[in-house]
Amino acid sequence: MNILYDHTFLTVAAGSAALGMISGVIGSFAVLRKQSLLGDGVSHAALPGVAAAFLITGVKSSGILLVGALISGLLAALLISVIVKYSKVKFDAALAAVMSGFFGLGTVLLTCAQKLPNAAQSGLSTFIYGQASAMLTSDIVLISVLSAVLLTLTLLFWKEFKLFCFDRDFSVQSGFSEKKLSLLLSFMTVITVILGIQTVGVVLMSAMLIIPAAAARQWSDRLYSNIILAAFFGGFSGVFGALTSGLGDGVPTGPAIVITASAIALLSLLFAPKRGIVNRILQRKISRLRLTVTFKGGNEKQ
Amino acid sequence: MSNTENAVEVSRLTVAYNSKPVLDNVDLELPRGMLTAVMGPNGAGKTTLIKAMLGLIPRVEGQISFPRIDGKKPCIGYVPQSESIDRDFPVSVLDVVTMGCYGRIGWVKRPTRDDRDFAMAMLKKTGMEEFAKRQISQLSGGQQQRTFIARALAQRADVYLMDEPFKGVDSDTEKSIIALLKELRSEGKTVVAVHHDLSTVSDYFDWVTLINMKVVANGEVKKVFTDENLNLTYRRVGKAGAAL
Numbered sequence A: 001m002n003i004l005y006d007h008t009f010l011t012v013a014a015g016s017a018a019l020g021m022i023s024g025v026i027g028s029f030a031v032l033r034k035q036s037l038l039g040d041g042v043s044h045a046a047l048p049g050v051a052a053a054f055l056i057t058g059v060k061s062s063g064i065l066l067v068g069a070l071i072s073g074l075l076a077a078l079l080i081s082v083i084v085k086y087s088k089v090k091f092d093a094a095l096a097a098v099m100s101g102f103f104g105l106g107t108v109l110l111t112c113a114q115k116l117p118n119a120a121q122s123g124l125s126t127f128i129y130g131q132a133s134a135m136l137t138s139d140i141v142l143i144s145v146l147s148a149v150l151l152t153l154t155l156l157f158w159k160e161f162k163l164f165c166f167d168r169d170f171s172v173q174s175g176f177s178e179k180k181l182s183l184l185l186s187f188m189t190v191i192t193v194i195l196g197i198q199t200v201g202v203v204l205m206s207a208m209l210i211i212p213a214a215a216a217r218q219w220s221d222r223l224y225s226n227i228i229l230a231a232f233f234g235g236f237s238g239v240f241g242a243l244t245s246g247l248g249d250g251v252p253t254g255p256a257i258v259i260t261a262s263a264i265a266l267l268s269l270l271f272a273p274k275r276g277i278v279n280r281i282l283q284r285k286i287s288r289l290r291l292t293v294t295f296k297g298g299n300e301k302q
Numbered sequence B: 001m002s003n004t005e006n007a008v009e010v011s012r013l014t015v016a017y018n019s020k021p022v023l024d025n026v027d028l029e030l031p032r033g034m035l036t037a038v039m040g041p042n043g044a045g046k047t048t049l050i051k052a053m054l055g056l057i058p059r060v061e062g063q064i065s066f067p068r069i070d071g072k073k074p075c076i077g078y079v080p081q082s083e084s085i086d087r088d089f090p091v092s093v094l095d096v097v098t099m100g101c102y103g104r105i106g107w108v109k110r111p112t113r114d115d116r117d118f119a120m121a122m123l124k125k126t127g128m129e130e131f132a133k134r135q136i137s138q139l140s141g142g143q144q145q146r147t148f149i150a151r152a153l154a155q156r157a158d159v160y161l162m163d164e165p166f167k168g169v170d171s172d173t174e175k176s177i178i179a180l181l182k183e184l185r186s187e188g189k190t191v192v193a194v195h196h197d198l199s200t201v202s203d204y205f206d207w208v209t210l211i212n213m214k215v216v217a218n219g220e221v222k223k224v225f226t227d228e229n230l231n232l233t234y235r236r237v238g239k240a241g242a243a244l
């Protein structure tokens, strides 16, 4: 239990918890908007930004690297929307193309960057699969502050987000600009992704947005409880994943967090009341049994 | 309630999907304080017309205006065609109806107790109060339809645009909905509804717009709801008047 008093561990756990929570919240809106893949595109597309930022500045401060990530992530998101708007290519195809193109470029740039003398300790490759143990106190501060901003925005625009994700036409008709809301939600998704790539890695970051949200959806039919649950699942996966990765030798944090979240999702799919698979099978068996009994007992109930 | 005043004015409206025109140079004036049926075959552009009126889809050309009422911009209510809605979204029936108040509430502010009470009253009007707490996917098609009508009522609009409000409702419900619409009319409100049932038009509506890419006819039901116009609208060669 020593580990609980370890400053590094506490740092990492706090950061991962905050990250998981905000991913659950923002991810829920992305999933409900049927834009869960946007996070995937942005996170993969962030890699060349990280590498380029390092190549250009030669500094490995995560602030600078994340700014690089943000720029290339936004660039990719912009490129996708331009392609969709001005060509016949659909959103999913544009996303896949841009995402893999950027990721390819990122891998090449990363290889170049790693040949630089000070790259060895810079841990650039941790951006691929994530490494929570690389988190510094300054990273936690960044994650907490931005998470607080994102949460505040979510609370402020709760009603607008809810309406917009549910019924775009009605939202526009009620006077809530689609451009503003769509841009705001996408921007919030991008920020979340960028916050997470150092810890979870670009490859699996989108899973942090999608899986807790999908798991939470199994348990509740109200947006409010859905999002609180998603935040809880995300936060728990963050802490648990970071902990196991910290204990296990060389297990990257991203996969550890995502496996935890997936386990929660699997349990939710199976055992959630009402929507869970087990419950549905049971209900079907019970109704069949009831019907048989009714038939045997005659039709007096009808 | 003067008939010379219009609720909606559409001029030279052209809308195209993928550069194929769906509405071609439509001029249309719909009177205030009346129940108007918008009719035409599937794919005629009825939904497109409603959405264009609301500014939900881009138009190639043309102007839409909702003339001021007593110097005030009219408030518009909307019932979308039911297929366009995500039924699996985690909201309750009462939540959905409360959304009708959002436009009035404006950005950032939350719906109040009064708003929810008002939404509940609208649910009562549509006979849906017992379902208030249900998630919307657990409703029948007709019950969903009534929910969305209740939401439009919660908008407290001056002009209501309804895309197939009678879709999937039984005849009793249809009667109670039309009673609601007539009540709105008696309050001086305007209702424009996409409608498919030729046999009920004369009973339900005062005004009818027949469209098929272009406006075939637009006027009082008594005057323009004729076999000839229907044949033109539905591009039939034989007798008119049969069910769709």
Ligand SMILES: Nc1ncnc2c1ncn2[C@@H]1O[C@H](COP(=O)(O)OP(=O)(O)OP(=O)(O)O)[C@@H](O)[C@H]1O
Pocket: B017, B018, B022, B040, B041, B042, B043, B044, B045, B046, B047, B048, B049, B081
């Ligand atoms: N998003 C879209 N993209 C391309 N074409 C479309 C789109 N929406 C509608 N259309 C086409 O435009 C035409 C008019 O469609 P619209 O939905 O306005 O018809 P409608 O009169 O409402 O029909 P219905 O009675 O079936 O509801 C149709 O031919 C349809 O195929």
Ligand SMILES: [Mg+2]
Pocket: B046, B047, B048, B081, B163
């Ligand atoms: Mg239609």
